[in-house]
Amino acid sequence: MAFEFVKQQVEKRKQQQLFRQRRCQSSAQGRLIDIDNQQFVNFSSNDYLGLSHHPRVIDAWIKGAERYGVGSGGSPLVTGFQKAHYQLEETLCEWQGREGALLFNSGYSANQSVIKALLKKNDVLIQDKLNHASLMEAGVLCDANFSRFQHNSVSQLANRLESQQGENCLVITEGVFSMDGDQAPLKPISDLCKQHNAWLMVDDAHGVGCLGDQGRGSADQQNLTPSDVQIQMLTFGKALGVSGATILCNQALKDYLVNFDKSYVYSTAMPAAQACAVTEAIRVLQTQPELQQQLADNIALFRSLAIENNIAVADSNTAIQPIIIGEADKALAMAESLQGKGFWVSAIRPPTVPVNTARLRVTLSSHHQAQDIVDLINAIHEVSKENYGHR
Incomplete structure (x- = not known):
């Protein structure tokens, strides 16, 4: 009976598009990560200053x-x-x-x-x-x-x-x-x-x-x-x-x-x-205060480009820049589309966040290059426009 309960709960999560899975990474934390034999520009890490590989x-x-x-x-x-x-x-x-x-x-x-x-x-x-x-x-x-x-x-x-x-x-x-x-x-x-x-x-x-x-x-x-x-x-x-x-x-x-x-x-x-x-x-x-300064510069660049491209970012001036999508399945689909373009951005869904506030959680770091941010904004704009109408 206990195992039936476990199976039912897992299946329920899958049906709700809320099922969580680990993805095995074969590289160190950094600007680029390797997952499933593919390289991505990493916009999901909390290694905000790149100190994990300093x-x-x-x-x-x-x-x-x-x-x-x-x-x-x-x-x-x-x-x-x-x-x-x-x-x-x-x-x-x-x-x-x-x-x-x-x-x-x-x-x-x-x-x-x-x-x-x-x-x-x-x-x-x-x-x-x-x-x-x-x-x-x-x-x-x-x-x-x-x-x-x-x-x-x-x-x-x-x-x-x-x-x-x-x-x-x-x-x-x-x-x-x-x-x-x-x-x-x-x-x-x-x-x-x-x-x-x-x-x-x-x-x-x-x-x-x-x-x-x-x-x-x-x-x-x-x-x-x-x-x-x-x-x-x-x-x-x-x-x-x-x-x-x-x-x-x-x-x-x-x-x-x-x-x-x-x-x-x-x-x-x-x-x-x-x-x-x-x-x-x-x-x-x-x-090395320049690490903090570079992070601040990258945050400012991301926000200014998002505004220019009509991407609705949350009211945040920190390294965490959420883009609220709403429905869990749409957030997951956008994250997968971004992966197809070479960007690793996490889709955060309930119960981690409230219902109808599923989001792309973009995290910036000091080791991102300006071109990485430009390319990400362009990719988000394209994915949003192609799949869900212009946001």
């Missing part, structure tokens, strides 16, 4: 592996906390102006860890409606009173805060939203949290590396300090080009998480070599 970052991983091996050997409280992990935490604190940093194997686990460790029965959790699935799932599973506010609606957040009864309240938003590319108004959100004695946590997975001085992220770009955003979650697998994540906070919260966060206490630590690579990626960010 020579300094690769060399740091190699030297780290030679010194520490390829595994950490245990959880951080047993044998899995090595000098490379300590140095990465210190680098993160210095870079971000924080007292404490704690390392996790993924942004998903970091987000869930904080919510589960901090919030108990009768506590309050309030989240932006478009927050990442890791945050939403943890909100549903935790014992706190969980509510959401309309995307980026400061007024509705104010109403939620005014009506909340718990003594311990956590508000969470993303810095840059992963499917829409827009940014949260962090200053008014922070001001509200202070007025109501609530914690503010910002998931800046898609902002760190791309925004702010030395790529410090959304809070820095919007002139906020650690006292304005008590908790930051940053990932290492996007603009930093490696993998893993960190929770940035004050020393007291760090000590609390080390003692009470089960995910941290009972998970094997990331390899020390990986920590070496992340540390070097941060140093590249700090010494």
Whole structure:
């Protein structure tokens, strides 16, 4: 019976044009990728600055592996906390102006860890409606009173805060939203949290590396300090080009998480070599501002060309540039047509995004060439006009 249920659910997804499949890539991340013996210009990667193949970052991983091996050997409280992990935490604190940093194997686990460790029965959790699935799932599973506010609606957040009864309240938003590319108004959100004695946590997975001085992220770009955003979650697998994540906070919260966060206490630590690579990626960010500038130039070029060609792009000034198509089958067909023209652009469909908002999610990087962007815009214009009428 259980397997019949599984089969039925998979078949339902297929009929709805929502079935997901992996495509095996035979090349490194980069401007060009090889899939199924065909080469594409890659407009789907979160490797926004090309650091996944930066020579300094690769060399740091190699030297780290030679010194520490390829595994950490245990959880951080047993044998899995090595000098490379300590140095990465210190680098993160210095870079971000924080007292404490704690390392996790993924942004998903970091987000869930904080919510589960901090919030108990009768506590309050309030989240932006478009927050990442890791945050939403943890909100549903935790014992706190969980509510959401309309995307980026400061007024509705104010109403939620005014009506909340718990003594311990956590508000969470993303810095840059992963499917829409827009940014949260962090200053008014922070001001509200202070007025109501609530914690503010910002998931800046898609902002760190791309925004702010030395790529410090959304809070820095919007002139906020650690006292304005008590908790930051940053990932290492996007603009930093490696993998893993960190929770940035004050020393007291760090000590609390080390003692009470089960995910941290009972998970094997990331390899020390990986920590070496992340540390070097941060140093590249700090010494090569031209990477951020090139990304900004590519974003501006894409948006100006899209407007010239009557392509309706969303209100985003970040590396994430969604083109809303609406129906899932149409978004999938457009993505396949673009593949036929040599461009790898992902079709994002429900349940990742709301029904009737399926989209092409174009992601830009510093290693895209201007001609790549020109050619992509022309291809989108042609595919849209040929298949669905002029958009």
